[in-house]
């Protein structure tokens with residue numbers, strides 16, 4: 001379980017999160033939804049220790065980020081932006097690196113097949129289209145075998161078929177017991193895969209169970225009306 005308690009994030013004159021708290025249950029998919037620039041990426045960065053929170057604390061499976069940072073980070077894999085991949089390294093280089101860093105036993109060849117990247121495994125990142133980079137980021141998360149995966153806009157740049165494939169992989173990871181926290185603007189996908197939705201509004205997190213209602217309508221009521 002991921003527990004975020006009373007985090008506070010601000011940049012210069014911009015307050016993004018104030019005493020924001022929520023939990024993410026084991027073996028679940030939680031989606032983080034909010035308009036551009038409200039702080040979704042900042043929150044993911046706080047959870048994985050890349051940005052400090054002035055107050056509160058974060059625990060993953062009972063391990064505190066503040067007091068046991070290394071053990072905490074071993075529990076997580078953060079799927080960041082495709083721009084953060086190393087341009088001159090290959091797909092396979094990235095997967096080998098993750099396997100080593102997370103001391104994982106996951107078979108890279110199997111994951112390459114799962115995400116349909118086998119034929120691109122020896123290509124450098126600079127040769128890849130955005131959808132292939134997104135496939136690689138997802139593959140890295142799977143190879144890490146981390147119990148908790150944070151993803152920042154993993155569906156950006158994907159067509160309908162690739163989006164469906166990603167949704168299936170998210171759900172199969174949940175079946176395997178993985179915990180996913182996904183920031184996304186793709187509200188249809190959010191509706192199909194999430195157990196809970198976190199709406200970031202007025203520096204707070206509002207948690208809503210996904211009971212099959214229309215997410216776009218909820219989003220409009222929350223932010224547009």
Ligand SMILES: Nc1ncnc2c1ncn2[C@@H]1O[C@H](COP(=O)(O)OP(=O)(O)OP(=O)(O)O)[C@@H](O)[C@H]1O
Nearest residue numbers: 011012014016034035036037038039040041042043
């Ligand atoms: N390192 C930083 N220094 C200063 N301001 C920052 C920094 N990182 C983000 N911001 C600002 O914080 C605000 C929130 O940014 P963030 O990227 O978290 O939003 P977001 O909800 O993820 O948006 P999007 O949906 O567009 O990805 C933005 O106004 C951004 O310019």
